[in-house]
Amino acid sequence: MTSTPDPAQLSSLHARLETMNNIVRGLRITIPEEQSKLDKWLATIHELLRFSDQFSLPVTVIGPVKSGKSTLLNTLLGQNILPMGAGITTTFVTAIHHGNDLHGEISLIPPDQADNLFQKSCHFLFASELGESEVSLFEPDDRQRIKQLLEDFSQKTTLTRHGSFDRDYQLLKNFLTGYGSLADYYQREQLNLSFSQEQLEQFRGFITNEPVSTFLEQATVFFPFTILPKYVVMQDCQGLDTPSPGQQALAIQQLATSPILIYVISSRMGLRQADYHLLEHLHDLGLASKLLFVLNYDLTEHPSREKMDEILNRCRQELAELGFNQPCYAFSALYHLYDRLRKENPLGKSEEQRWLFWQEESEKLELSATNWESFTARLLELTGKQADEALLQHLNSRIMHIASRAHYLITARKKSLSLNQEEIDSSVDNYEEHKEKLRQVEEQLGTTLSSITSQCEQEYFRKIESWFNQTEENGIRPLLHQIINNYQLPDDLLPAKNRNPLLPLKLLEQHFQQVIHPQLQEKLEISIHQFWQTLEKEIQSTYSSRCTSLFFLLEKATGNKVDNQERHNLPVPINWDSNLPKFSFSDPLAERFSTVSKFSLIGKLLSDKLKQLRKKRSWNNTISNQLQQQARNELKGRLLDYQERLKFLFLRPYLEKYEHLISDYLADFIHISTLEMSHQQNGLHAQGQQQEELFEILDNQENELEQLIESLNNFTITATNP
Known part of the structure; x- marks a missing residue:
């Protein structure tokens, strides 16, 4: 029996955040002198509330054109939302979010863009x-x-x-x-469009029209999910073998950010040549482990279950030969869509006839139903593992961090209220000296923490440089050089007749730029994304271990014990959508080739051998080699520039944010100890009824806070059977 984490826990943690928010607001009244610190905690709580509300897990459906991607999504949703039919129906990536009702939203790119x-x-x-x-x-x-x-x-x-x-x-x-279709929207400056359920056909017109989709920035459908968790965002991609390079590049960009990829194969075609190319490409990009395979049966196409089993076995064998050992779930998405739709409303005449015809083939339906149940169970298991655990544990640790600091604050305040005047008078002289020592310790801890940050920065600077300078066969530099070296000029690139001697050179430059540059950018951006994910985990582990000595100094200076669990669970930066710097190889063509080399080539074209050279086109190899050499020469500088941007514009701010979080933690701890002494030194023990009432309020706040801390300590991710 498979299981997934219960998404209801997200709302439970949301309620705890609200409780923590109310406690901190109450502390602003009982401990007004700490208002600036409490306001900072409130800002953090509001950030976590916003973060939990907006959390989403993308699941992308991919495959060649006309493999049944939109049909599969409609089946998962239980509603005929996305366009299905002959030809290329989806021309823009469409996201489906959970919502209270069915409606669509379109965002057009800004006019200046x-x-x-x-x-x-x-x-x-x-x-x-x-x-x-x-x-x-x-x-x-x-x-x-x-x-x-x-x-x-x-x-x-x-x-x-x-x-x-x-x-x-x-x-x-x-x-x-x-633009002819969208001119009115731009003239009215209406860039955000909404479509009700009755207007959904108009929404489909936007995402199925390739010229119109050029102007789209975002296309979203909202629909109440019944099978999928509410935080899942399903993404319907156009076919990865679409003839439009721009749309294909847009689809490829979705793959790196999606932890789950559902690859749909049509049973009518099996694994086509397009599938082989796409799967090899996904394997090279390091995305193989994300794939979940679906063989979409056409029940009308296959005469018997034996034929269906034969197709499935052949498909599994071919996937294994390509290095993919994941299960392949085989079912008819269209049948299960009709089956779900039929329970809500009558089908159309042709759909009802097809559904009734399929009912006579029980063995086929039994195979499809079994695989459909296995597929949905596996999908729920994967979405749960990828999302709930990381989100819930992160929110729980951040709430615990604030709750512990608030508990220290209340305890210090209660101690100050409990001390009598005689005790305060007897220790006044010692408090000032102790506070001065704490100030010195705080400076020492800050210096040590800066040193740790600097060491980590230098260490991971070297790791980044080492990664970029790998010379092994699988190193990033040899891989990019291999892309350049594999470039070949097509024989039919140039027109048969041409009177302009500059045109051949211009055509070759254009072709080289449009073929090689996107491949270099795509390969490097996918590789650096995977490299950074590994490096980020290593940074967190290294930084935490090197900060251990700071806690011993902290305990010795303040006399307070640092909780052992907190020592091993330092706060980390909220960095869920890590935006790595973009690698660019798009300089103007004029900067790629020197003036001397250009005039040299033009001179050759204008020489007495022009006719013979144009006839044989023997200069193609010369220009191809020069294009490759120029690209290799420039790649070194581009990689060095990108390496420096990665170090100084991404890694350094990340480490500085880490340092600030730890520094705030240490400063809070020392400040609470200093606050306790200051309260004692200044004789902040109120007398009479006012003190008793304040103490009672603090006592109630402490009890509420301790209950919250206990629930957080007992927090575990439960599982429910899908």
Whole structure:
């Protein structure tokens, strides 16, 4: 029996955060002299409340075009929400969140961003025609001018199957076509659109129209989940073998941030050539362990259960040959969708006939139902393990940290109220000396902590440098060089006839940039993301162990005992969405090649051997080698620049944030001890009824706080059977 953590515990911790919030607000009345510290704790509690409310776990459904991804998602949701049908139906990544009712939301990219992309593509494709003049997507005359240039370009230039001009040529065509549908929204500055359940067909029109999807920044559907936990966000990606490079790149970006990837295979086709390429690509990116395979049966296509078993076994064997040993769950997503829809409302005539026809094939349905139950159980198990444990434990530790500090504050205040005047008078002379020693200890601890941070920084600077400078076969630098070395110029890239001697060189440069640069960026960003995840765990372990000596100094100076559990569970930075610096290889082409080398190549093209060279095209290899050499030379500097940005713009602020958290912890501890002495020294023991009432309030606050701390100490992640 599989199990998943109970998501109800999230609301339980949310209630404890509210309790802690009320206690701290009460302390602002009973201990007003500590208002600045209490306000800081309240700000932290509000941050945790916001964090728990907004927590989500992305689960991405991927696969080739027309494998049944949207159908599978509709089945999991129990509602026909996403578009299904012939052809490419999904052209933009669509996120499905839990909500109280069914509705959709669309965000359009800002006008300045759209205009900037439009201008860059125009000047890249039509540099000679436009010169220094500016063009705008939102000017009718400019749109008409670019439209005419595109028509001339398509007639004069051979657009090859290798996609040499797909990015800019197709992007400009999409901009011009899509803007016609969205002009009214931009003119009214209405960039955030909402669609009710009755308007959902209009929402589908946005995500199935490729020109319109060029303008989309975010597409979200809200629907009450019944099978999935409420914190899960399902993401429907367009087919990874889509002919649009821009949309394909957008889909690939979702993979690194999603801990669970559901890969859908069509039983009508089995593993196609596109699947082999995609799976090898995912394996190279280090994403193999995230995959959950689904073989989507077409019940009408297969005459018997034996044939279905045969297809499943062949699929499993081929996956094993590719290095994937995960289970493959085989079922008909469409059948289970109809089955769920039928329980709510009557199906359409054709759907009802198909459903009734399938009812006569009990063996097929039995196989599909068994695998469907196994798949949903495994999905619930994975979503629970990936989300609840990390979130609940993190929230619990942060609440405990604040509760412990508040308990120390109440205890110090109660002690000060309990001391009599005679005890205060007898120890006045000693308190000032002791406080001075504590100030010196605080400075010493701060110096030591800064030294620890500096040591860690230097150590992990070296680790980053070592990682970037690996020369082994699987090192990042050799892998990037291998991508460059594998580059080959396609034979049919150039037009058969051309009178412009500059065009061949320009075409080759454009092709090299559009083929190699995205591969380098993608490989490095995926690799550095995985490297940082490992490094982050090592930093937390190393930093915590090196801070152990600080606690001994703290205990010796204050005379108070540091809780052993806190000593091994230091507060860590909230860094759930770690935004690593982006690696960029997109310099203008003019900076890639020196003027001398360009004129040298042009001279060769204009020489007496021009006809012979153009006929044989023997200079292709020369230019290809020069392109590769220039890229290798520039890659070294780019990696060095990215390495420095990673060290100084990402690692250093992360360590500084860590240092500030520990420093605040130590300062709180010392301040509480100093506060206790200050209360005693200044004779802050009130007399009479006022003191008794205050003590009673503090006593009640302490009891409430101790109950909260006990519930946090007894906190364990329970499991429920899905």
